[in-house]
Amino acid sequence: xxxxxxxxxxxxxxxxxxxxxxxxxxxxxxxxxxxxxxxxxxxxxxxxxxxxxxxxxxxxxxxxxxxxxxxxxxxxxxxxxxxxxxxxxxxxxxxxxxxxxxxxxxxxxxxxxxxxxxxxxxxxxxxxxxxxxxxxxxxxxxxxxxxxxxxxxxxxxxxxxxxxxxxxxxxxxxxxxxxxxxxxxxxxxxxxxxxxxxxxxxxxxxxxxxxxxxxxxxxxxxxxxxxxxxxxxxxxxxxxxxxxxxxxxxxxxxxxxxxxxxxxxxxxxxxxxxxxxxxxxxxxxxxxxxxxxxxxxxxxxxxxxxxxxxxxxxxxxxxxxxxxxxxxxxxxxxxxx
Amino acid sequence: xxxxxxxxxxxxxxxxxxxxxxxxxxxxxxxxxxxxxxxxxxxxxxxxxxxxxxxxxxxxxxxxxxxxxxxxxxxxxxxxxxxxxxxxxxxxxxxxxxxxxxxxxxxxxxxxxxxxxxxxxxxxxxxxxxxxxxxxxxxxxxxxxxxxxxxxxxxxxxxxxxxxxxxxxxxxxxxxxxxxxxxxxxxxxxxxxxxxxxxxxxxxxxxxxxxxxxxxxxxxxxxxxxxxxxxxxxxxxxxxxxxxxxxxxxxxxxxxxxxxxxxxxxxxxxxxxxxxxxxxxxxxxxxxxxxxxxxxxxxxxxxxxxxxxxxxxxxxxxxxxxxxxxxxxxxxxxxxxxxxxxxxxxxxxxxxxxxxxxxxxxxxxxxxxxxxxxxxxxxxxxxxxxxxxxxxxxxxxxxxxxxxxxxxxxxxxxxxxxxxxxxxxxxxxxxxxxxxxxxxxxxxxxxxxxxxxxxxx
Numbered sequence: 001x002x003x004x005x006x007x008x009x010x011x012x013x014x015x016x017x018x019x020x021x022x023x024x025x026x027x028x029x030x031x032x033x034x035x036x037x038x039x040x041x042x043x044x045x046x047x048x049x050x051x052x053x054x055x056x057x058x059x060x061x062x063x064x065x066x067x068x069x070x071x072x073x074x075x076x077x078x079x080x081x082x083x084x085x086x087x088x089x090x091x092x093x094x095x096x097x098x099x100x101x102x103x104x105x106x107x108x109x110x111x112x113x114x115x116x117x118x119x120x121x122x123x124x125x126x127x128x129x130x131x132x133x134x135x136x137x138x139x140x141x142x143x144x145x146x147x148x149x150x151x152x153x154x155x156x157x158x159x160x161x162x163x164x165x166x167x168x169x170x171x172x173x174x175x176x177x178x179x180x181x182x183x184x185x186x187x188x189x190x191x192x193x194x195x196x197x198x199x200x201x202x203x204x205x206x207x208x209x210x211x212x213x214x215x216x217x218x219x220x221x222x223x224x225x226x227x228x229x230x231x232x233x234x235x236x237x238x239x240x241x242x243x244x245x246x247x248x249x250x251x252x253x254x255x256x257x258x259x260x261x262x263x264x265x266x267x268x269x270x271x272x273x274x275x276x277x278x279x280x281x282x283x284x285x286x287x288x289x290x291x292x293x294x295x296x297x298x299x300x301x302x303x304x305x306x307x308x309x310x311x312x313x314x315x316x317x318x319x320x321x322x323x324x325x326x327x328x329x330x331x332x333x334x335x336x337x
Numbered sequence: 338x339x340x341x342x343x344x345x346x347x348x349x350x351x352x353x354x355x356x357x358x359x360x361x362x363x364x365x366x367x368x369x370x371x372x373x374x375x376x377x378x379x380x381x382x383x384x385x386x387x388x389x390x391x392x393x394x395x396x397x398x399x400x401x402x403x404x405x406x407x408x409x410x411x412x413x414x415x416x417x418x419x420x421x422x423x424x425x426x427x428x429x430x431x432x433x434x435x436x437x438x439x440x441x442x443x444x445x446x447x448x449x450x451x452x453x454x455x456x457x458x459x460x461x462x463x464x465x466x467x468x469x470x471x472x473x474x475x476x477x478x479x480x481x482x483x484x485x486x487x488x489x490x491x492x493x494x495x496x497x498x499x500x501x502x503x504x505x506x507x508x509x510x511x512x513x514x515x516x517x518x519x520x521x522x523x524x525x526x527x528x529x530x531x532x533x534x535x536x537x538x539x540x541x542x543x544x545x546x547x548x549x550x551x552x553x554x555x556x557x558x559x560x561x562x563x564x565x566x567x568x569x570x571x572x573x574x575x576x577x578x579x580x581x582x583x584x585x586x587x588x589x590x591x592x593x594x595x596x597x598x599x600x601x602x603x604x605x606x607x608x609x610x611x612x613x614x615x616x617x618x619x620x621x622x623x624x625x626x627x628x629x630x631x632x633x634x635x636x637x638x639x640x641x642x643x644x645x646x647x648x649x650x651x652x653x654x655x656x657x658x659x660x661x662x663x664x665x666x667x668x669x670x671x672x673x674x675x676x677x678x679x680x681x682x683x684x685x686x687x688x689x690x691x692x693x694x695x696x697x698x699x700x701x702x703x704x705x706x707x708x709x710x711x712x713x714x715x716x717x718x719x720x721x722x723x724x725x726x727x728x729x730x731x732x733x734x735x736x737x738x739x740x741x742x743x744x745x746x747x748x749x750x751x752x753x754x755x756x757x758x759x760x761x762x763x764x765x766x767x768x769x770x771x772x773x774x775x776x777x778x779x780x781x782x783x784x785x786x787x788x789x790x791x792x793x794x
Contacts, residue, residue, distance in 0.1 A: 098749060101407065
């Protein structure tokens with residue numbers, strides 16, 4: 001299969017689909033945790049809000065840039081798909097953008113306005129995070145159904161919206177367990193337990209419904225021997241979720257041991273879910289309508305981007321790690337001076 | 338009510354990009370001004386430079402956040418409203434936008450965290466480096482986006498195959514004829530916007546009786562930078578105009594309000610372009626001056642709008658946009674040069690100067706937006722000059738949906754603008770009330786930073 005790709009010259013679009021998928025996955029993990037933290041601020045006291053936001057303050061901006069890269073790659077590598085997908089999702093995209101706007105500016109305004117106005121920006125921070133997460137979930141739902149029409153689709157997309165928001169809260173809580181201390185950490189454990197249940201329902205729903213939305217996907221998953229090869233994906237996901245549940249019952253552990261583990265395990269769940277989705281949709285970029293190869297830009301333009309990406313990506317990963325290294329450990333108060 | 342998705346999408350794009358560009362225009366140059374403050378501190382160990390740094394870092398952070406989130410909106414607009422754009426010229430616009438994200442966005446976003454919150458956690462040189470990289474990142478971002486915009490104005494280095502542009506020469510694409518002029522013009526515009534903002538906010542602090550060395554230093558910095566840049570800008574602007582005359586004569590004809598091709602064309606100082614009668618009502622003109630400016634000859638020939646029947650931009654908006662930009666530029670020249678004289682020689686005049694600088698704080702926004710309207714409306718009816726009209730790029734959006742989002746955007750932008758300006762005023766006021774750095778903290782930070790370095794090793 002790999003040999004065919006290279007000889008047919010289709011490896012370039014497929015590489016770009018992979019890069020785009022990777023950016024979206026990294027986005028979901030990174031902005032997922034800070035959107036999740038944003039939603040969870042609704043259940044925290046004022047002091048806790050400050051600590052929670054301090055834990056994501058140095059990172060959120062770069063996290064959001066992965067979305068720009070993901071959409072950017074869709075835009076530049078698959079202009080036809082970009083037009084179709086974003087025209088179909090006009091209103092949810094607009095809603096997400098409003099969410100992102102309010103969330104992004106609230107970070108800064110809440111720290112700079114007079115005390116009595118801070119609550120307003122806290123509320124808009126929460127609302128912006130929630131709206132962004134719901135809108136992204138809704139878009140995922142609409143995408144899975146191949147932008148079909150009808151009330152069932154809207155209802156399905158709404159359920160996925162809730163599941164995604166809950167998934168973000170899950171990873172957000174996991175981040176807080178890692179990065180916060182004392183009562184807030186205990187609270188985060190509770191939040192994570194609650195969202196684990198919701199997220200499970202969401203994953204089960206997507207897994208169960210996707211094959212039935214399209215006969216093609218059904219066949220891909222349930223024909224023999226693919227079925228056996230794929231079995232580790234749901235099995236591992238299940239094992240991780242059970243592991244998380246068992247672990248959270250005991251968290252936080254003595255001397256804060258393994259505080260990072262729930263976060264790492266949640267990332268693994270994200271990766272597995274993503275692999276499942278990617279397998280279902282390949283080779284389509286607009287489900288059942290447009291394939292990766294058909295939607296791609298001219299090879300010479302893709303080549304130019306690929307060269308740049310290969311040069312820049314290691315540097316980018318390097319300074320991202322530097323930032324995580326500098327702001328390691330438990331969150332401290334954010335100070336400019 | 339009948340909603341025209343074309344008109345509404347254009348207004349929406351204009352609203353988005355207008356609101357967006359206001360903030361990068363500040364941050365591109367403010368980043369370099371912050372680096373200047375930091376380097377002055379490193380060189381002199383004078384704490385007041387660090388006070389200046391921290392105060393304007395907060396304004397930088399606020400502006401940057403609004404710039405980022407409104408910029409994300411832009412990247413989605415291409416797909417939601419104008420898919421024809423990427424479908425036609427995606428092979429060229431795509432790599433340029435990708436390079437912007439890769440070489441600029443991640444760099445500035447990541448080092449911003451270190452620049453804002455890392456002062457106590459990293460060694461001094463790394464913090465200075467982070468400040469430099471943020472300024473460099475914002476400038477790189479300006480570079481790529483201006484390359485793309487200039488290519489849309491003066492496209493070259495490509496061939497059309499089945500209605501889709503394919504790149505043939507990337508050097509020609511990047512270094513297209515209008516790029517050097519537009520890039521320089523925009524970077525200086527950013528310098529002027531940031532320096533008038535710095536001077537204006539310092540003036541505000543001054544009139545609120547905050548007259549310490551920090552305020553005086555930042556006010557002087559703003560005034561000196563502005564006074565240096567404005568003559569350069571007028572010179573570069575003139576070169577840019579000459580370049581436009583060569584490549585987009587219809588735009589220049591609209592800027593000058595020149596309806597008929599003429600030798601020894603007059604400079605229209607004031608007038609109301611009338612597209613019905615094809616002349617300027619109530620015109621005040623200086624004979625032959627437009628020809629002199631644009632051809633450097635008294636009797637040089639300038640092409641009039643009559644040569645571009647049906648393919649020239651709307652005259653009034655371009656004509657007025659140009660005059661607002663130039664008028665603001667002249668005002669900037671007068672104020673900044675008077676400012677230099679006052680802060681160096683006539684110090685008792687600083688208070689009246691401050692009252693002039695405060696309303697000038699956002700003069701850069703006015704000139705920049707007016708200038709962008711000239712160049713963007715001046716490109717109409719094309720989206721990519723000579724290749725793709727704006728109408729051809731419109732996607733299958735519904736007028737009602739665009740109307741809804743447009744109203745929401747306008748509401749959000751109005752709200753953010755009010756919040757932004759009132760927060761700046763509040764921060765200026767609070768800085769004067771002793772909301773500055775706690776002297777205790779200044780003493781400890783050296784030790785803490787040292788500990789951080791040791792820990793890192």
